[in-house]
Amino acid sequence: xxxxxxxxxxxxxxxxxxxxxxxxxxxxxxxxxxxxxxxxxxxxxxxxxxxxxxxxxxxxxxxxxxxxxxxxxxxxxxxxxxxxxxxxxxxxxxxxxxxxxxxxxxxxxxxxxxxxxxxxxxxxxxxxxxxxxxxxxxxxxxxxxxxxxxxxxxxxxxxxxxxxxxxxxxxxxxxxxxxxxxxxxxxxxxxxxxxxxxxxxxxxxxxxxxxxxxxxxxxxxxxxxxxxxxxxxxxxxxxxxxxxxxxxxxxxxxxxxxxxxxxxxxxxxxxxxxxxxxxxxxxxxxxxxxxxxxxxxxxxxxxxxxxxxxxxxxxxxxxxxxxxxxxxxxxxxxxxxxxxxxxxxxxxxxxxxxxxxxxxxxxxxxxxxxxxxxxxxxxxxxxxxxxxxxxxxxxxxxxxxxxxxxxxxxxxxxxxxxxxxxxxxxxxxxxxxxxxx
DNA sequence: TTTTGAGTTGTTCGA
DNA sequence: GTCGAACAACTCAAA
Numbered sequence: 167x168x169x170x171x172x173x174x175x176x177x178x179x180x181x182x183x184x185x186x187x188x189x190x191x192x193x194x195x196x197x198x199x200x201x202x203x204x205x206x207x208x209x210x211x212x213x214x215x216x217x218x219x220x221x222x223x224x225x226x227x228x229x230x231x232x233x234x235x236x237x238x239x240x241x242x243x244x245x246x247x248x249x250x251x252x253x254x255x256x257x258x259x260x261x262x263x264x265x266x267x268x269x270x271x272x273x274x275x276x277x278x279x280x281x282x283x284x285x286x287x288x289x290x291x292x293x294x295x296x297x298x299x300x301x302x303x304x305x306x307x308x309x310x311x312x313x314x315x316x317x318x319x320x321x322x323x324x325x326x327x328x329x330x331x332x333x334x335x336x337x338x339x340x341x342x343x344x345x346x347x348x349x350x351x352x353x354x355x356x357x358x359x360x361x362x363x364x365x366x367x368x369x370x371x372x373x374x375x376x377x378x379x380x381x382x383x384x385x386x387x388x389x390x391x392x393x394x395x396x397x398x399x400x401x402x403x404x405x406x407x408x409x410x411x412x413x414x415x416x417x418x419x420x421x422x423x424x425x426x427x428x429x430x431x432x433x434x435x436x437x438x439x440x441x442x443x444x445x446x447x448x449x450x451x452x453x454x455x456x457x458x459x460x461x462x463x464x465x466x467x468x469x470x471x472x473x474x475x476x477x478x479x480x481x482x483x484x485x486x487x488x489x490x491x492x493x494x495x496x497x498x499x500x501x502x503x504x505x506x507x508x509x510x511x512x513x514x515x516x517x518x519x520x521x522x523x524x525x526x527x528x529x530x531x532x533x534x535x536x537x538x539x540x541x542x543x544x545x546x547x548x549x550x551x552x553x554x555x556x557x558x559x560x561x562x563x564x565x566x567x568x569x570x571x572x573x574x575x576x577x578x579x580x581x582x583x584x585x586x587x588x589x590x591x592x593x594x595x596x597x598x599x600x601x602x603x
Numbered sequence: 604t605t606t607t608g609a610g611t612t613g614t615t616c617g618a
Numbered sequence: 619g620t621c622g623a624a625c626a627a628c629t630c631a632a633a
Contacts (some may be wrong), residue, residue, distance in 0.1 A: 295630095302629085302631090303609085306610095523612095534614080536613075541613085
């Protein structure tokens with residue numbers, strides 16, 4: 167009897183335990199459901215990258231990927247009937263929406279829904295403290311996670327494929343002019359990883375915080391849609407690659423935290439923080455979104471986000487700190503903007519990264535840690551190359567002077583003055599945070 | 604239950 | 619210019 171392989175955020179054929187499980191039952195029908203609930207809040211770059219990933223997968227399958235539009239509760243059952251399948255195989259989804267959706271699909275299906283594997287080396291819920299409760303602090307989680315271990319990458323499976331009519335993958339939405347997305351698909355992901363392993367990984371600890379050098383792996387977009395599995399990458403790491411391995415572990419930590427506390431996708435992990443005095447997201451929020459705050463490193467990051475669907479991680483922290491601690495706007499507004507525009511947007515990493523910066527999450531940054539956008543720019547973009555790349559109004563300002571345009575003899579035309587006084591707003595933030603203690 | 608050790612990513616101030 | 623202290627005690631994890 168045939169089996170449906172319902173793919174979601176695991177768009178690959180290699181190292182894919184759910185495919186092994188499906189292929190063991192007979193011919194496999196590979197299915198992807200375009201769920202309006204997921205596509206609705208997605209920006210053009212994210213949506214286009216998903217479509218391209220689907221086209222790449224379809225090509226790998228010689229045109230046999232079945233794409234359908236609609237609510238998975240209806241669509242998956244419908245496809246099971248059409249295919250005469252005896253089971254539906256998935257890689258488990260641990261997100262708040264995905265896990266609820268899977269329960270609903272499971273309840274509606276006339277056949278079993280079989281979960282094999284997940285997008286993580288160690289699935290959420292597997293690494294817990296001695297008393298069975300989930301970790302809230304990264305370092306002990308990391309030790310337990312590393313000790314727990316994970317299976318080796320799986321060999322490719324020689325599946326027999328079943329064919330069914332498919333909707334076409336929709337055309338890409340219109341992208342901002344000049345936006346170039348990374349190449350999508352499993353083969354591109356593996357090439358990117360091999361290239362990075364050979365030529366970038368060894369330098370990762372030294373250069374990872376330098377947005378001007380732009381030497382990070384950029385594997386997040388591939389991990390997001392499962393074009394490569396973290397286990398595949400972990401298997402290639404050597405003992406010296408500890409810093410990089412920790413970053414993969416952060417992704418797993420936050421997935422486990424979100425799984426244990428699903429409400430933390432929206433609510434303050436530390437509830438008392440909700441009582442803080444926050445500003446309404448009005449014109450200052452718009453200036454932040456569009457990269458018009460007058461703080462060069464912040465504006466460069468926000469413009470990179472819109473132009474590229476990606477932002478360097480160091481700069482994500484700087485712009486997040488600025489929104490929460492200089493503009494006093496709740497992290498959820500920033501998190502939503504990131505989720506819309508980041509091609510690599512992952513709910514768990516995104517929301518908890520924001521909560522960390524806001525000082526409201528698990529293992530959060532201390533409240534008195536307020537990033538100074540000038541100091542951060544000078545330290546991590548010392549020659550100003552990153553700022554000039556994204557803020558053309560400052561293109562003629564030489565070197566690190568670009569981080570303080572208000573100090574220049576001739577203030578660059580067309581570039582706004584700072585919308586707030588950082589030193590003053592820092593004190594306001596410290597005061598408000600302190601009131602909640 | 605109590606105790607002890609430890610905790611991603613900073614900044615500012617003053618000696 | 620450099621360096622250590624203060625920020626402020628708190629919560630978590632594990633023995």
